[in-house]
Amino acid sequence: MIEDGVFEPVQVHFDDLDAMGLLHNSRYALLVERAIGAYWHRLGWAADPARSTFKDVFLAVREFKVTYHVPIAGSGEPVVHFWLDRMSRTSGVYGFRVLSADRTVVHADGYRVNVNLDPATLRPAPFSDELRAAAEPLIRRTAAAC
Template identity: 70%
Template sequence: MTLLLETGHTRPVEVHFDDLDAMGLLHNSRYALLLERAVSAFWIELGWHFDPSASTFKDVFLAVREFKITYNVPIVGAGQPLVHFWIDRMGTTSAVYGFRILSPDGSVVHAEGHRVNVNLDPTTLRPRPFSDELREAASVLLRDPA
């Protein structure tokens, strides 16, 4: 039975052999990397780019402020789990992503948690408000857009 994925975005990500620990399990530090790969791919498809001169968005200097993860069931071996993510809250300068790392068929929640990203001014490294363009693009990820 597949879990209900009513909001947000879901995409497969690759677990490689070198992501595994000595027991053949996905190393705990790699779960954050899987989320990063999925979220980055989503934004890149919309025109975001690491190079400010190539990005369609003004907001290119984002930092992780907080990361919380609960491990439920280990991922064993290489493969393609799913990463389901959404935005629980989008404030003036920060966004709270919720996420679940799922089995390829979506029936098992391997890990879940949240990540807080802050939009920074690249010169001062202080928080600055998200642009209207980024807010509009992020609206498809909002759990409760109202």
């Protein structure tokens, strides 16, 4: 079991559900986005460079993979567990699991690849030392699989 990373509660609202009362498949990615965003916002990240603690503000998702295991039925507060599997010069790979509130059920898991972009050229750019230091607690330390 992976113990590294962050466990972030997220909210499933009624309008996130499909006609069967299950969390719509597209909303799992949204839950992951909300969880990762909440973590970085607490550290001072903002999309506006004038307000952000970090100069790395143009981060684009390059790839997003979700594997579904057990549907989430109804509204509630599941938990997104996420970590960084690796961080290269210009990109980072988050691993994640969407868990039940009591963390006993894995509803979905997967990964998300982010690329840091130069705001002027929109081409990949190296991460700043400040962002790398802030990301350090997220880097996966265990070798165990999900």
